[in-house]
Amino acid sequence: MPIALPELTPLQETLWLTLCCRAIDNRSSHRILGDETADEIVRETGYDHSRFRIMAAGALNVAHRAKKLDEIARRFFARHPRGVGLDLGAGLDSRVLRVSPPPEAEWYDLDFPEVIDLRRRLLPAAATPRGVAADLNEPGWLDALPADRPAVIVADGLLAFQSEEEMITLVDRLVGHFPSGEIAFNGYSTFAVWAQKHYKGAESVARIAKFPGFNDPRTPERWNPKLRLVKEILCMREPEVALFPPLLRWWTRLFAPSATLSRSGNVVLHYRF
Numbered sequence: 001m002p003i004a005l006p007e008l009t010p011l012q013e014t015l016w017l018t019l020c021c022r023a024i025d026n027r028s029s030h031r032i033l034g035d036e037t038a039d040e041i042v043r044e045t046g047y048d049h050s051r052f053r054i055m056a057a058g059a060l061n062v063a064h065r066a067k068k069l070d071e072i073a074r075r076f077f078a079r080h081p082r083g084v085g086l087d088l089g090a091g092l093d094s095r096v097l098r099v100s101p102p103p104e105a106e107w108y109d110l111d112f113p114e115v116i117d118l119r120r121r122l123l124p125a126a127a128t129p130r131g132v133a134a135d136l137n138e139p140g141w142l143d144a145l146p147a148d149r150p151a152v153i154v155a156d157g158l159l160a161f162q163s164e165e166e167m168i169t170l171v172d173r174l175v176g177h178f179p180s181g182e183i184a185f186n187g188y189s190t191f192a193v194w195a196q197k198h199y200k201g202a203e204s205v206a207r208i209a210k211f212p213g214f215n216d217p218r219t220p221e222r223w224n225p226k227l228r229l230v231k232e233i234l235c236m237r238e239p240e241v242a243l244f245p246p247l248l249r250w251w252t253r254l255f256a257p258s259a260t261l262s263r264s265g266n267v268v269l270h271y272r273f
């Protein structure tokens with residue numbers, strides 16, 4: 001029996017797209033991430049994802065970038081066991097279960113109040129240790145988080161819905177709040193933004209997307225002088241490509257030698273401050 005789901009805004013509704021992608025990845029014989037919680041939520045709610053027209057490659061890309069962001073967070077906690085983890089625009093993601101921070105660490109998931117409420121209803125308790133119910137572009141919500149510990153801040157699928165000015169303000173606030181830390185998010189090249197606008201099935205996302213895209217991974221260094229690029233992760237060059245289905249693997253390996261072509265695909269950007 002499908003669970004009655006609340007009415008969400010189109011922006012909040014995008015959480016189902018990424019959740020369904022991870023669920024599809026989990027059911028695939030070419031599994032990249034293995035997010036069983038996402039799979040369970042999609043099954044239990046009976047959410048109909050057919051309107052997103054998710055292609056196998058799209059699901060795999062979402063799972064792949066989530067894996068890269070998880071790895072960044074895991075490495076951070078290995079160095080900072082008392083650190084803070086913050087997932088911006090967490091949707092229904094149960095990243096904290098995959099990352100499994102040390103017991104002394106603190107993990108926070110931020111999203112709109114309606115989404116944080118839904119997280120509490122649909123996710124296992126261990127996946128919702130601390131929800132921050134806020135619009136991340138409003139000031140004040142950071143006051144509830146420790147300001148004396150380093151932080152790893154991840155944003156998966158969020159950037160598309162921010163303007164560049166909003167990103168600059170957000171980064172300023174984060175860098176001003178924590179003594180040091182790391183910020184990682186999936187990037188959008190100008191080609192990726194163009195492709196999103198023209199792909200049938202992504203209309204609901206394209207209508208509300210605001211970010212113009214950039215091709216130079218050092219662009220965010222100009223948003224805040226403390227931000228330094230650690231690595232531009234071009235997913236086409238990552239070892240998980242060996243797990244891709246044959247045709248996609250062949251295509252990816254054709255593109256991978258060129259940084260420009262690799263940037264047309266999945267990119268995870270990692271900075272420190």
Ligand SMILES: C[S@@+](CC[C@H](N)C(=O)[O-])C[C@H]1O[C@@H](n2cnc3c(N)ncnc32)[C@H](O)[C@@H]1O
Binds near residue numbers: 017019134
């Ligand atoms: C594409 S979904 C990604 C969700 C999740 N990170 C994932 O990978 O499944 C984008 C999420 O960002 C949240 N979001 C977008 N803009 C936001 C804002 N200004 N404040 C808080 N949350 C926001 C949406 O509510 C949504 O849950």
